[in-house]
């Protein structure tokens with residue numbers, strides 16, 4: 001299997017956590033795609049994923065699987081013991097529901113703020129993000145507010161449950177974790193009063209599959225190219 005990704009970016013990090021959780025890291029070859037140079041917006045990559053985003057899993061038979069949820073489903077079920085996407089119908093449904101809320105209400109909202117209300121990953125990629133659109137700054141700022149709303153929502157959830165989708169660590173936790181990782185990089189602070197979310201984050205950061213992965217947002221050479 002091959003994974004087309006970029007170390008340090010939030011969606012690729014989701015799959016790296018899944019691979020670590022499932023003990024599959026040694027079975028994949030990572031192929032780095034240059035997001036800052038917008039390599040993922042050109043035909044060679046778009047043939048793998050027409051959405052033009054990372055990561056993409058390539059199976060040995062040449063099948064390409066995009067979308068972290070789909071990749072996670074595949075990897076989680078390879079051993080016949082799905083630990084991240086749920087076992088019975090109810091568990092699977094709740095995990096998928098919470099995952100979707102984490103994606104739309106937090107991770108994607110942070111990404112939209114980052115790409116539309118800040119210089120994002122620089123001019124090469126900005127050229128693909130509607131630079132002519134006059135309303136981008138205001139819309140981007142609204143996405144930041146949406147992300148802050150997402151943080152408050154997950155804080156409320158975590159006041160009553162140890163993990164995002166209930167009693168066990170799941171794909172939904174991984175998405176929230178990646179959302180907070182991206183929020184750090186985009187400069188969106190977790191509200192002071194979100195103490196349950198902060199405590200959950202401290203606990204998740206200590207998991208072996210996650211440890212040393214937080215704070216790795218953007219590799220050092222990418223940071224230099226972005227002017228930091």
Ligand SMILES: N[C@@H](CCC(=O)N[C@@H](CS)C(=O)NCC(=O)O)C(=O)O
Nearest residue numbers: 009010011012053054055067068069
């Ligand atoms: N819903 C997608 C999101 C993927 C995504 O947005 N990936 C980011 C990297 S963290 C990306 O490729 N961004 C490039 C862009 O927005 O042009 C998934 O679950 O895989």
